[in-house]
Structure formats: structure tokens, C-alpha cells
Amino acid sequence: MNKKAGPLFYVFLAIFVFLVMFPFLWMLISSIKPINELFGDKAFTPFTSRPTLDNYISVFTNYPFLKYLWNSFVVSGITTLYTVLIASFTAYAIARLKFRGKTVILGLVLSVSMFPQIATISPIYILLKNIGLTNSYLGLIIPYTTITLPLSIWILVTFFRKIPFDLEEAAKMDGATLMQTYWKVILPLAVPGIFTTAILVFIAAWNEFLFALTINTEEKFKTVPVGIAMFEGQFTVPWGDITAATVIVTIPLVIMVLLFQRRIVSGLTSGAVKE
Amino acid sequence: MEVKYDSNPSPKKEPERTKTSSRKKGKASEKRLAYLLVAPSLILILLIAIWPVLQSFYYSLFDLRLNNPTKSEVTLTYHLDLEKYLNSYPFLINVLEDEAGKAKGSSAETLNGLIAELKEVDAGIQEDSAVKKQYQQVDDKLTNMEPVSEEVSSVKVDKSDALKLDKTLHKLTAEVKGLKGLKNEEDALGLSSSLNEAVIQPNFIGLEHYKNNLTDKRMWMAIWNTSAFTIVSVFIELVIGLAIAVLINKAFFGRGLVRATILIPWAIPTAVSAKMWQFLYDGQNGVVAHIFEKIGLVDNATDLLTTNLGAMFSIIFTDVWKTTPYMALLLLAGLQTISASFYEAASIDGASKWKQFTTITLPLLKSSILVALLFRTLDAFRVFDLVFVLTGGGPANSTETISILAYKRMFEQTNFGDGSALSVIVFVCVAVISMIFIKFLGRDLLTDR
Numbered sequence: 001m002n003k004k005a006g007p008l009f010y011v012f013l014a015i016f017v018f019l020v021m022f023p024f025l026w027m028l029i030s031s032i033k034p035i036n037e038l039f040g041d042k043a044f045t046p047f048t049s050r051p052t053l054d055n056y057i058s059v060f061t062n063y064p065f066l067k068y069l070w071n072s073f074v075v076s077g078i079t080t081l082y083t084v085l086i087a088s089f090t091a092y093a094i095a096r097l098k099f100r101g102k103t104v105i106l107g108l109v110l111s112v113s114m115f116p117q118i119a120t121i122s123p124i125y126i127l128l129k130n131i132g133l134t135n136s137y138l139g140l141i142i143p144y145t146t147i148t149l150p151l152s153i154w155i156l157v158t159f160f161r162k163i164p165f166d167l168e169e170a171a172k173m174d175g176a177t178l179m180q181t182y183w184k185v186i187l188p189l190a191v192p193g194i195f196t197t198a199i200l201v202f203i204a205a206w207n208e209f210l211f212a213l214t215i216n217t218e219e220k221f222k223t224v225p226v227g228i229a230m231f232e233g234q235f236t237v238p239w240g241d242i243t244a245a246t247v248i249v250t251i252p253l254v255i256m257v258l259l260f261q262r263r264i265v266s267g268l269t270s271g272a273v274k275e
Numbered sequence: 276m277e278v279k280y281d282s283n284p285s286p287k288k289e290p291e292r293t294k295t296s297s298r299k300k301g302k303a304s305e306k307r308l309a310y311l312l313v314a315p316s317l318i319l320i321l322l323i324a325i326w327p328v329l330q331s332f333y334y335s336l337f338d339l340r341l342n343n344p345t346k347s348e349v350t351l352t353y354h355l356d357l358e359k360y361l362n363s364y365p366f367l368i369n370v371l372e373d374e375a376g377k378a379k380g381s382s383a384e385t386l387n388g389l390i391a392e393l394k395e396v397d398a399g400i401q402e403d404s405a406v407k408k409q410y411q412q413v414d415d416k417l418t419n420m421e422p423v424s425e426e427v428s429s430v431k432v433d434k435s436d437a438l439k440l441d442k443t444l445h446k447l448t449a450e451v452k453g454l455k456g457l458k459n460e461e462d463a464l465g466l467s468s469s470l471n472e473a474v475i476q477p478n479f480i481g482l483e484h485y486k487n488n489l490t491d492k493r494m495w496m497a498i499w500n501t502s503a504f505t506i507v508s509v510f511i512e513l514v515i516g517l518a519i520a521v522l523i524n525k526a527f528f529g530r531g532l533v534r535a536t537i538l539i540p541w542a543i544p545t546a547v548s549a550k551m552w553q554f555l556y557d558g559q560n561g562v563v564a565h566i567f568e569k570i571g572l573v574d575n576a577t578d579l580l581t582t583n584l585g586a587m588f589s590i591i592f593t594d595v596w597k598t599t600p601y602m603a604l605l606l607l608a609g610l611q612t613i614s615a616s617f618y619e620a621a622s623i624d625g626a627s628k629w630k631q632f633t634t635i636t637l638p639l640l641k642s643s644i645l646v647a648l649l650f651r652t653l654d655a656f657r658v659f660d661l662v663f664v665l666t667g668g669g670p671a672n673s674t675e676t677i678s679i680l681a682y683k684r685m686f687e688q689t690n691f692g693d694g695s696a697l698s699v700i701v702f703v704c705v706a707v708i709s710m711i712f713i714k715f716l717g718r719d720l721l722t723d724r
Contacts, residue, residue, distance in 0.1 A: 009522070013523070013527070013529070016519065020539075020600060023551055023555055024551075026555065027554075043559070043562070043565075044562055044565050086315045086319065089316070090315070090316040093309040093310075093312035093313050098302075098309070099305070100306075105313060105317065109320070111709075112324045112325070114653050114706075114709050115324055115328065115702070116656075116698070116701045117657065118681050118698045118701050119327070119698040119702040120324060121682075122694060122695045123334065124323070125685075126691065142323065146324045149323075153316060179308070206544065207542075207543075207545060209545065210659050213663075224547070225545075225547055225660070228547050228550055229549070231550070239560070242551070245547075249547055250543060250547075254535070254539060261535045262531075262534075269604065
């Protein structure tokens, strides 16, 4: 197709980037406005003559926002570590070893990734409630496995398949056992793939809402998405706080995306296209 | 997400078969290792995904309400809460005997008849030796003012005994009411009703929830809302996403920046972006609502979140904003695998750009499009966070999706039986949708190459 990019193309690109980013830009502008400029006449002016950090201070003093961030970080971090570890074993076996029932296992993993969360919530909630795990980190880490495990197995299988088989053969010739081959040959080569998977799993766990909403209802165990969604003022919606909180969660994300965009894209599209 | 899979991925040549025993051993150990490596994932998937779905279906057959003590657990048999029973039964007998002593003629006769009947039921319950043992245990604990644990307190009883108790208590209530002028009428009635609460009936109701839901207008409304949202948003996302993918499928300056831009709306938590859009759509101070009003898209800025159509439009618009870039990314990856030589050949033959698009791009992109559509459709059909935060299903349930309805039944009305039935309905819908897609995708999906 047309492989040259003309000036018109860059205009189109600029408009596209602006439209996609506009909501975030507006949140950034609004977050540094004094609270009275969020309403009335000045609500639609894209700048303020009196920038202030009041909204940011309010987010951390009026809500346990730091606690929300910490909760999200702990839950997503542990979920990522343990699912990627377990998934890497499974993906290795499926991609590299010979055994019966692979199609069935992959089919199962695919179907489970299609399960609607709402269909699993009532038994999981009742079980966690009965064993006293609601309002705890473990209460979220366990159900998050439903989402993250199939996801990581799928992505990792693609990455493991890309590693040349010759290396494995060579290791075998030298008398390495299968486990040695895995730890010393395959795993080091799979590190980029595992890292990519970890990023995607972390994002999925960080963004999860339904389980977090229903299982951890106590203020000190809420995660960031639930915390922000439940921001409430005494009389009005605290828009100032919401804009500041949105900016706070978006900035690390922007940095992460800028750093790892190549990896994220390769993880997202792996296997969705024929190669 | 990866959806292709080949049943025999190893391209390596099978080494010549030397039928020695060590070779065989090696194969067997490889198999054993493979199963060992796969086992943890399989066990987790069975426990945390498959079991809950089956359990949801099981729950949906019961009248399960977490806020109602007699219906808070699924039970197929009659139970008796001995603590409640023994906290009421002896006192009820006392009250009745007391009244019978004071009453005259037919009233005394009626009361004595009731006492005899109650005692007979009590004896019937104690007939079973296991029940009797527990009965004594609870009785002793209550006399010594000790706490009674749930396991000791709950006992399985015969259906006939439970029904007899229930019947006797109903008769008692009616007759005590009929006997005007009892001094302790209120006490007797109160004790009788708390005695009745000690009987826990099985709450199995079969397919009742499904019958109710399938004839419920609100359920069909929710299905309609979900389908409309899914079809419209996924269609728009596909068209715009494809257009963007085709346009940016070339080398240009600033690729990385564009890619990052694309990823940010996808990566931000849906709940947070929904809250953000709620601010932008706000009727008084929302800038997007203001712009829409200025360009004449809506008559009034407040229409967006307060009218039925406006709210549905807002949700679709936000979803399109959030996931079109992601769709474009998936399709772009598909486009990049199409060899440029096809297009070169076509332009030499004088085919127009549109002709090239319809005869080369679309057919070669078919499986990428179907895969992207499958995952987007399923995601859209399961939509929860976006609607929950942005509109809460309102106004007047006009944006209530099936997941939202199931959530409300379960966590707002604590009706887990009915909610589970709804979630099973969601599950069946999702299964049907994926089966249709897999049929279209055919072999591409599971066995490929």
C-alpha cells in the first residue's frame, strides 16, 4: 500500500492522538484548577490563572488513597508472580514436550478465558465469606487466578514456541535432564516473553473491578479502581479529587507504556495473527 | 491473545528410533514430567473457574438468600435448629399448661389437646437415637448457659416430623387466637412462631428462578440493552479500528509515540476511565457534554446522562474511545503479515486502492478480524465496570446490562439463588456467542498450521 507518509498523514495523526488523549489532558488541566473554577463560568476554560495542588493534597488527606495504591500493588504483584510461575511450567510443557491431551488442555484454557466473571462470583464469594477470607489480600489473589492464569498460559505458549529447538537438542546431547534444560537453556531465553506476560498480567490484575468491589468492601482493603469509583463528597461529587486521583494513577501508566510499548504490543498481538 | 495452536508443534526431525529401553524410558519420563508441569495449572483452573460455574448452576436451583437465616444455605433435607427449638418448646408447654390450668370447659380441653399433640411431636423427633443424643447435649448446654455451636445445634430430622411440627404449630396459632381471653396469648403466639423458625425447610426449588427470569420483562430488557451495546459498539470499533490500522500501516516518524497513545486508554482501569468520563459528561460542568451541545449532537448538555438514549450513547462512546485503539492494534498486527508484493502486483494490474482493499486486505485479514471480533464481542457482552460506574444501570434501568442485573440481585438484594440463575444465563449466552464464532473461524482457532 502507500508506504510514504505525507504531510496530510501527519495532520491526521496529530488529530487522532489529540482526540485519544483529550480526556486525560482535560483531567490534568482540571486537577490543578482551584475547586471553584471547576464549576460555573470557568468550567470550560482550558487554563487557570491560579494553579494549585489542593486537589492532590485532598486526595491523600481525605481518603486512604496511599492505602488503596498499596493494596492494589500488593495484590497485583503477588498475583503476577505466582501465576506467571505456574503458567510458565504449563506453557513449557505444552510448547516443548510431547504428551497426549494438549488440544484438550489448550481448549480448556481458551474456554476458561472466555468465562464471564459474573458466572463465578456467587460461589467464590460465599466460599471466601465462609472461610473468612473476604477483606484480605488472599481473598482477591485467589479469584484473580481465573483471569490471569489462562491469559499467561496463552501468551507464554507462543513465546516458548519461538525459541529454537536446536538448543534444546544440543543440551540433551550433552546429557542435560529435561529440568536442567528448562532452567539453564529455555528459561534464560524466555525471559523477555515472561517479562511481557508479567506486564500484561499485572495490568489485568490492577484493573480488575468486580471481585475487588464485592469481596473487599472494607476501606482498608479496597483497591485503586474501587476506591476512586467510590469517591464521595458530603454534598456534591468531589470532582476536584477525582481529577487529581485519575492523574495520579495515569502518570505511572503512561511511563510504563512509554517504556514497554513494544513488549506490550507483542504480547497483546501474539498469536492473534498468523505468522 | 493467542488462539492458534498446533497439535504437533515440534518441527524437529524425529531422531531415528533406536528401540533401546533407555529411549523408551526417556519418552515416558518426558510424558510424566509434562503432566507434572501441567497439573498445577489444571488443578487451579478446575478449582477457581470450573467448580464455581457448576456451583453457580447448583445455587440457581435453590431459594438462597444470605440475609434470611432459614434460607442462607442450600439444603435438600429438613433440619431442626435445636438451640432455637429448646429455647421455645419448654416455655411454650409451660405457658399452655398454665393457661389450661386456669381455663374451663372446652377451652381447657382444646389447650390440653394441643399440649398432647406438641409432646407427641417432640417424642417423635427424639425417637431417632442420634437426634436424641444431640437433643440432650444442647439441652444440657442451654441449662448450663453454655454457648451452643452451629454443628451441634443443627440436626437432620425426618420430613414427616418436621411437617407435623409445622402443622401442629399452625393449628396451635389458629386455636389460640380463637380462644378469646387467654392471659398470655401474646407469649404463646410469639413462642409458637419462634418454634416454627427452628424448622429449616429444604430450599430446593428446581428451575423456578429460570422460569421467573425468562418471563421477567426486566431480564429481557437487560438482555436487549447488553446486545444493543455489544453490537453497536463492536461494529463501530471494528470499522474505525480497521480504518486506523490501514492508515497507519506504513513507516512514519513517531511510531512509538502513536503506539503509546493507543495503549494508554486500554491500560487505564475501566472503572477509573468511567469515573473520568462521568466528569466529562456532566450536564453542568462537563466539557464533552458542553461540546456535544455546541455542535448540536444533543439538544441539551444534561441529556447525556439523564435520558435513556443519551446514557446508552455515552456508554457506547466511552467504550469506543477505550477499545478502538486496541482493535486497531490487533488489526495492524494482522496487516503487517500481508506481503507488500500482493499490492505491488495488484497496482501493476491497475487495481484501484479500494479494489485492493476488498480483494487483498479483507480476505487475508479475515482470521485476524474474526479473532479480534470474538474477544471484543465477549468482552462487550460481559460489560460491568463501565456501566456500573458511569450510569449504575440508569436512568430507569435503560442501561442495565445482564451482568449489572445479576450483581444487583446478588449483592443488593442478597438473593443469591436468583442472581446465580442470571449469571448462568450470561454464561450460556457467552457460550453460544463463542460457539458461533468458532464455527466461523473453523479450523483456524484450535488446530492450525
